Amino acid sequence: MTMVGDSIARSDAGAKVQGGAMYGVDHREVGMLHGAILRSPVAAGRIVSLDTSAAEALAGVYLVCSAADQPETMAGWVLKDQRLFATGNVRFEGEPIALVVAEDRATALAGVAAIALVIDELPGVDLETACSSEARVIHPDWQSYVPAGGEAADYPRRGNVAAEMRAEPAGVDEAFARAAQVIEDRFTTNRQYQAYLEPKAAVATYADGRYTIHTSVQHPYNVRERVAQLLGVRVSAVRVVGKTIGGGFGGKLDASVEPIAAFAAKLTGRPVKIRNTRTEDILTCPSRENAIVTMRTALDADGVMIARDVTVEMDNGAFSAEMPWLASLPLHILGAIYELAGPTRVISRLWYTNTAPTGAFRGVGGTYLYMALEQHTDHIANTLLVDRLQFRRAHLIHDGSASLSGQVLGDAGILAEGYDELERVAPWQQVLADLKPWQGVGIASGVWMTNPMPGQATVKMNEDGTVHVITGATENGSGALTMGVTQIVAHELGVNAANVYVTMPDTDVSGYDAGSQGSRTTHIVGRAALDAAIEVKRQLFDVAANLLEADPADLTIVDGRVSVVGSPAVSIDIADVANAALWTVGAVAATSSYTSPAIPFDAGCGSGVLFTTMSTPTYHVHMAVVEIDPVTGRVKIVRYVVIQEVGRAINPVGVRGQIQGAVTQGIGLALYESLRIGADCRYLERSLEAYRLPLALDIPEVEIVLMEHPDTNGPFGAKGVAEPAVVFAPAAIINAVSHALGRSITALPVTPEEVLSIIEEIEGEA
Amino acid sequence: MMSVSLNINGRDRSVNVDGADTLLDVLREQVGLLGTKEGCVEGECGACTVLIDGAPVDSCIYAAAAAGGRQVTTIEGLARPGDYSPIQQAFIDGGGVQCGFCTPGFIVTLTALLRRNPDPSRDEINNALSGNICRCTGYSQIIEAALLVAAAATSTPTPAGAVAQ
Numbered sequence: 001m002t003m004v005g006d007s008i009a010r011s012d013a014g015a016k017v018q019g020g021a022m023y024g025v026d027h028r029e030v031g032m033l034h035g036a037i038l039r040s041p042v043a044a045g046r047i048v049s050l051d052t053s054a055a056e057a058l059a060g061v062y063l064v065c066s067a068a069d070q071p072e073t074m075a076g077w078v079l080k081d082q083r084l085f086a087t088g089n090v091r092f093e094g095e096p097i098a099l100v101v102a103e104d105r106a107t108a109l110a111g112v113a114a115i116a117l118v119i120d121e122l123p124g125v126d127l128e129t130a131c132s133s134e135a136r137v138i139h140p141d142w143q144s145y146v147p148a149g150g151e152a153a154d155y156p157r158r159g160n161v162a163a164e165m166r167a168e169p170a171g172v173d174e175a176f177a178r179a180a181q182v183i184e185d186r187f188t189t190n191r192q193y194q195a196y197l198e199p200k201a202a203v204a205t206y207a208d209g210r211y212t213i214h215t216s217v218q219h220p221y222n223v224r225e226r227v228a229q230l231l232g233v234r235v236s237a238v239r240v241v242g243k244t245i246g247g248g249f250g251g252k253l254d255a256s257v258e259p260i261a262a263f264a265a266k267l268t269g270r271p272v273k274i275r276n277t278r279t280e281d282i283l284t285c286p287s288r289e290n291a292i293v294t295m296r297t298a299l300d301a302d303g304v305m306i307a308r309d310v311t312v313e314m315d316n317g318a319f320s321a322e323m324p325w326l327a328s329l330p331l332h333i334l335g336a337i338y339e340l341a342g343p344t345r346v347i348s349r350l351w352y353t354n355t356a357p358t359g360a361f362r363g364v365g366g367t368y369l370y371m372a373l374e375q376h377t378d379h380i381a382n383t384l385l386v387d388r389l390q391f392r393r394a395h396l397i398h399d400g401s402a403s404l405s406g407q408v409l410g411d412a413g414i415l416a417e418g419y420d421e422l423e424r425v426a427p428w429q430q431v432l433a434d435l436k437p438w439q440g441v442g443i444a445s446g447v448w449m450t451n452p453m454p455g456q457a458t459v460k461m462n463e464d465g466t467v468h469v470i471t472g473a474t475e476n477g478s479g480a481l482t483m484g485v486t487q488i489v490a491h492e493l494g495v496n497a498a499n500v501y502v503t504m505p506d507t508d509v510s511g512y513d514a515g516s517q518g519s520r521t522t523h524i525v526g527r528a529a530l531d532a533a534i535e536v537k538r539q540l541f542d543v544a545a546n547l548l549e550a551d552p553a554d555l556t557i558v559d560g561r562v563s564v565v566g567s568p569a570v571s572i573d574i575a576d577v578a579n580a581a582l583w584t585v586g587a588v589a590a591t592s593s594y595t596s597p598a599i600p601f602d603a604g605c606g607s608g609v610l611f612t613t614m615s616t617p618t619y620h621v622h623m624a625v626v627e628i629d630p631v632t633g634r635v636k637i638v639r640y641v642v643i644q645e646v647g648r649a650i651n652p653v654g655v656r657g658q659i660q661g662a663v664t665q666g667i668g669l670a671l672y673e674s675l676r677i678g679a680d681c682r683y684l685e686r687s688l689e690a691y692r693l694p695l696a697l698d699i700p701e702v703e704i705v706l707m708e709h710p711d712t713n714g715p716f717g718a719k720g721v722a723e724p725a726v727v728f729a730p731a732a733i734i735n736a737v738s739h740a741l742g743r744s745i746t747a748l749p750v751t752p753e754e755v756l757s758i759i760e761e762i763e764g765e766a
Numbered sequence: 767m768m769s770v771s772l773n774i775n776g777r778d779r780s781v782n783v784d785g786a787d788t789l790l791d792v793l794r795e796q797v798g799l800l801g802t803k804e805g806c807v808e809g810e811c812g813a814c815t816v817l818i819d820g821a822p823v824d825s826c827i828y829a830a831a832a833a834g835g836r837q838v839t840t841i842e843g844l845a846r847p848g849d850y851s852p853i854q855q856a857f858i859d860g861g862g863v864q865c866g867f868c869t870p871g872f873i874v875t876l877t878a879l880l881r882r883n884p885d886p887s888r889d890e891i892n893n894a895l896s897g898n899i900c901r902c903t904g905y906s907q908i909i910e911a912a913l914l915v916a917a918a919a920t921s922t923p924t925p926a927g928a929v930a931q
Contacts, residue, residue, distance in 0.1 A: 025804070247901050654861065660906045687806065
């Protein structure tokens with residue numbers, strides 16, 4: 001019997017190892033046409049002319065369309081500031097200007113090349129320029145934009161400030177005025193590209209007034225809403241059917257090519273496929289934002305931290321996707337790890353720039369915020385001549401500590417337990433004593449969360465005793481559905497996990513789900529599926545009780561048979577029960593929904609706080625040991641330890657895969673990956689050859705210690721697992737590099753070139 | 767257009783190709799073998815890896831015309847339908863698969879390695895995989911799958927990564 005806590009193989013592994021899994025980019029329809037998009041070649045400018053006549057004249061071209069053809073509607077996840085095609089102005093390189101649809105892809109691409117486009121180019125506005133407050137306003141009509149949630153949902157924004165969050169408790173300036181010393185750091189981080197291996201693609205059809213879109217996205221309901229907004233139709237006119245997802249990591253939460261494919265399907269009356277080239281994908285993907293973090297801490301004469309002042313400037317890109325909501329993140333991160341003896345002021349601003357819209361990448365801004373906070377913490381400890389680990393332990397939050405939004409963290413003491421676990425597997429003094437020349441060690445720790453958004457699952461028992469779980473949730477590769485939800489349902493119903501099938505999402509069929517984001521699927525959808533399974537079990541027991549002439553309360557299911565507790569000989573196959581039910585109470589099935597309970601917070605904690613609390617918090621301690629090659633500047637990870645609270649590990653092999661993979665993405669952000677924005681606001685890295693991703697030979701075997709404090713709401717105690725390890729890895733690694741070099745590191749990533757320039761600087765001083 | 771005869775997964779067949787057509791295009795669009803994936807079209811990610819006369823190549827930058835007279839093995843040709851080769855089984859058992867988009871390329875690459883060197887070290891596996899990018903797993907469980915197959919092969923007479931056909 002396969003149960004919760006077992007490392008069963010994921011249910012989709014067989015097709016995936018045989019090449020049989022069909023991804024979004026693999027989908028095709030009979031009579032399908034191919035679309036290719038003319039994208040803005042510059043970051044900013046005014047469209048002077050767009051002559052598509054040569055493209056229209058090409059043999060095999062069915063359609064050329066652009067802003068002149070589009071519906072008069074605005075769209076956006078949080079703020080409606082977007083159109084289908086660039087209208088009058090272009091605001092980032094890669095912005096769609098026109099579409100060519102042809103009988104094959106080569107002809108469509110030739111059509112795009114034949115379009116004569118004239119743009120009066122303007123100087124692009126980047127983050128530094130935007131922050132200077134003298135920059136050109138990128139959206140002169142910003143005041144007319146309406147939040148997706150309606151006028152009442154509006155939030156602080158003005159001009160190029162796409163969102164602003166301010167938490168300004170009393171006494172900060174006074175504390176700085178009386179400080180004995182002030183520790184100050186300024187950190188920068190570059191963008192990080194999700195670099196999922198499957199570039200975005202979609203196939204759309206149109207019939208009977210409705211659009212059907214086959215695509216591999218993490219959040220089908222969100223894509224459905226965006227398509228409906230952009231095309232000016234109600235959401236039920238759009239059906240999104242999920243395909244196997246070739247990785248997403250946040251980059252496939254919002255629509256990309258889907259709305260344009262749908263628009264073209266209606267205009268041509270034929271199925272239309274659009275797929276990104278890798279370069280198009282890089283240019284338009286909602287990458288992790290670049291940002292500037294300034295952090296000041298006031299210390300009194302005894303070295304006590306009496307106040308902190310933090311400003312975070314985040315790059316929104318040319319349009320607002322999910323980012324206005326994420327602008328609140330600094331408030332949560334900066335107060336939820338070390339306690340100060342005084343107030344913390346946090347101001348975060350999100351800036352419109354002439355760059356691709358940014359968005360969620362696993363761990364979102366937590367990556368660079370924790371890097372800044374932990375490097376700053378090392379700076380303080382080193383200044384005070386206190387051991388870095390001791391300093392952390394002395395200031396850790398504890399059970400009942402409150403976050404800066406006033407959320408009481410009832411179980412924050414798990415953090416100290418994490419440090420105890422670290423000491424057990426990597427005794428600190430021993431680690432320090434064992435360091436060789438050019439080696440350094442770094443620690444990072446803190447709290448992360450489990451996305452609370454709603455999800456629904458239907459569990460139905462088939463006449464052969466197998467089980468279907470119908471859900472709009474998506475299997476992005478994490479195993480949340482093919483291991484987590486599968487095992488949860490199998491466990492509850494007493495059937496083999498091999499007899500549980502989780503469907504692909506289909507917004508016409510499956511209930512609402514908020515997508516694979518923020519480690520929520522196992523926790524939220526797992527809970528919904530568990531509740532539905534409990535009801536299915538109740539229905540089965542009611543029917544079986546009659547057949548077995550027993551009390552339902554005395555029944556159990558073992559290995560697919562319903563039996564009387566204590567009398568295993570009195571039993572019946574669940575298939576027979578399910579069949580009997582058809583002719584009495586009806587088919588055995590149940591639907592349940594779940595969303596995390598609202599958490600009390602202090603409404604007066606600040607303004608513009610769009611997301612207010614950290615749901616289902618988890619606690620984490622990471623340690624990295626690195627070795628620097630002073631000749632090449634290469635940083636090798638010698639040892640990496642993760643202590644992670646998971647609630648309950650539903651599938652230990654799966655949990656390990658999530659942590660190992662997340663640390664690897666953190667190593668990428670810390671040491672290699674950098675999507676740089678040039679002086680013309682265009683990306684410098686435009687291919688996987690130029691954008692350096694971690695390879696097998698870069699990555700250590702991560703040592704993992706799981707802490708399990710079951711969550712009362714989570715299915716069998718499970719909390720979010722997939723995201724947190726990427727959040728803390730850059731911080732631990734940067735602190736280790738900083739320790740090895742004896743220098744502050746103030747920019748992510750620290751590439752070999754950066755390391756060499758720091759070494760040169762040190763040698764120059766010597 | 768020219769006609770090219772080649773052997774794909776044990777079957778002889780002819781395809782009509784343009785000089786610019788890549789082997790990947792022909793496999794996916796003409797032959798209908800969609801298991802070989804397109805990730806970058808610049809020979810960087812390895813998702814399109816196939817075997818040509820037993821050696822792994824990036825089919826996205828390999829001219830289809832150059833495959834004439836050669837044996838091409840794709841992910842679909844590594845085991846009988848419904849069956850798994852040892853490295854495929856090891857990926858399933860050990861968590862070597864997440865999103866799976868890179869998986870065909872990794873399995874083809876490791877199949878070639880294990881045929882050439884049935885008992886590779888971790889470093890040899892890492893080097894063999896230097897042309898394959900996985901964004902999900904962090905590589906450990908993939909490397910362990912290869913080590914598991916190697917360990918099994920050196921303790922039994924069955925050749926590792928054996929082709930079923």
